[in-house]
Amino acid sequence: MCERDSWQAATSDGRRWSEHDDLLHVEDHSPWRELEALCLREGLMIVWAQVNLPTRFMAVDANGFPLTCGELLVGELSIAGEFIGSRRYRWLRRDEPTRALWGVIGENGAWQFETTPGQQECPQPTD
Amino acid sequence: MANTLTFKTVYDAGAGPALTEIGATDKLYYQKAGAFTYGALGAIPAGTYNDGHHIINSSNEELCTTAHPANLKYLTDSTVSINGGGSADVTTITTAQCLNLLASCSPNAEVTAFSFFAYGATEADAPAGLTVYGMKQGEAAWSNIGGSAAALDLGAGGSAATHNRYVALSVSPTSNGAKTATLKASVTVV
Numbered sequence: 001m002c003e004r005d006s007w008q009a010a011t012s013d014g015r016r017w018s019e020h021d022d023l024l025h026v027e028d029h030s031p032w033r034e035l036e037a038l039c040l041r042e043g044l045m046i047v048w049a050q051v052n053l054p055t056r057f058m059a060v061d062a063n064g065f066p067l068t069c070g071e072l073l074v075g076e077l078s079i080a081g082e083f084i085g086s087r088r089y090r091w092l093r094r095d096e097p098t099r100a101l102w103g104v105i106g107e108n109g110a111w112q113f114e115t116t117p118g119q120q121e122c123p124q125p126t127d
Numbered sequence: 128m129a130n131t132l133t134f135k136t137v138y139d140a141g142a143g144p145a146l147t148e149i150g151a152t153d154k155l156y157y158q159k160a161g162a163f164t165y166g167a168l169g170a171i172p173a174g175t176y177n178d179g180h181h182i183i184n185s186s187n188e189e190l191c192t193t194a195h196p197a198n199l200k201y202l203t204d205s206t207v208s209i210n211g212g213g214s215a216d217v218t219t220i221t222t223a224q225c226l227n228l229l230a231s232c233s234p235n236a237e238v239t240a241f242s243f244f245a246y247g248a249t250e251a252d253a254p255a256g257l258t259v260y261g262m263k264q265g266e267a268a269w270s271n272i273g274g275s276a277a278a279l280d281l282g283a284g285g286s287a288a289t290h291n292r293y294v295a296l297s298v299s300p301t302s303n304g305a306k307t308a309t310l311k312a313s314v315t316v317v
Contacts, residue, residue, distance in 0.1 A: 005129065029286040030236040032317055070239070070317040073132035073230055078154040079245070079259075079298065080183075081307030085151070086132060091315075120283065121240030122315040124250070124275075 007032065007069040007090065009049040011039060019069075032069050051090035051103070056110055058092065058103045066095045072104065072122040091122045130236065132314055135227040138182055139194035146227060152185040155226075155310075157298045160211070163189040166305075176200045176299045178211065197224035201260045201297035204268045217295070218267055225264045225293035228281070228312045236316040237286040243294055244278035245308045251275050254308035256301050264293035275311075290314070 006019040017024065017035055024031035024038070039046060049067045050059035060067065069092045076084035089106040095117060102113040104125050113123035134149040149155075158169035160178035165187045171177055180198040182190045199220060200208040207217045209224060230238065245259035246252055253259075253273025261272040263281055272279055281292040292312075300306050 025234060028235060030234055030317060033286065068317060070315060071130050073130055073314040073316065075132040075134060075312045077134050077149060077310045079308040079310065080154060080156050081309065084309050088129060120315060121242065124313060
């Protein structure tokens, strides 16, 4: 993957981060979880994050709330019908006390969703 | 490497039974008992359940030519007939008899949500004229998984390179005629 298929973020000390930074690559968890761990260790906050795919990107400011970046993998299989396909999306989420704001990007579009706080399942784009 | 989600099942295309990825244009096909027969002659009578399970390609040709995937037939909410056998508790269904949903992550990632359901005209709709029962392997009961509101929760999981889930399936037409459905799996990873 290249920077065009990744996430980027900045921390409150002014440093900028990428999913591909060697410092965030540890054996047992994802680069995003390592960035969260680094912030915890160093007393930092993630101030903005951006998800990128070759055709589009989406960024969000933290505004003091926790941010999370991840992926949504969708696979579809037909019973005796026509082939549908599989899709991959990148998403980011801002966890506010009364709601979670999601931004999702995929090959065919970009979407925003609002869900109840604490929801861990990325809402499903319809593309 | 990008994260991926693939469907696999155990069948034999001539090189021995193996857990095999279901190709991008391949499909599941359920029928009545007997040799593979695509179309009306293989139709499951309305109100009854599948006695045959096959993997077919985009030309509706059988791929599981030497040995088929296990046939799991709904009997009651808590029992199943496996490959034509007598009634057995659904908890006896093994992973090798199920549809394998494999999320591969590089680098490692955790699963925060994993869901699976069958749909028809829209994701909110159950398949028209077809009841689809499903269950996560190891659970104690089938459930009707038609429509997004009836999705199976396949569970979150800790950080790993691979995340396997296993789903048992059985179908029953509620009327005569060709029936189709789409199975949808969604995985949220961080």
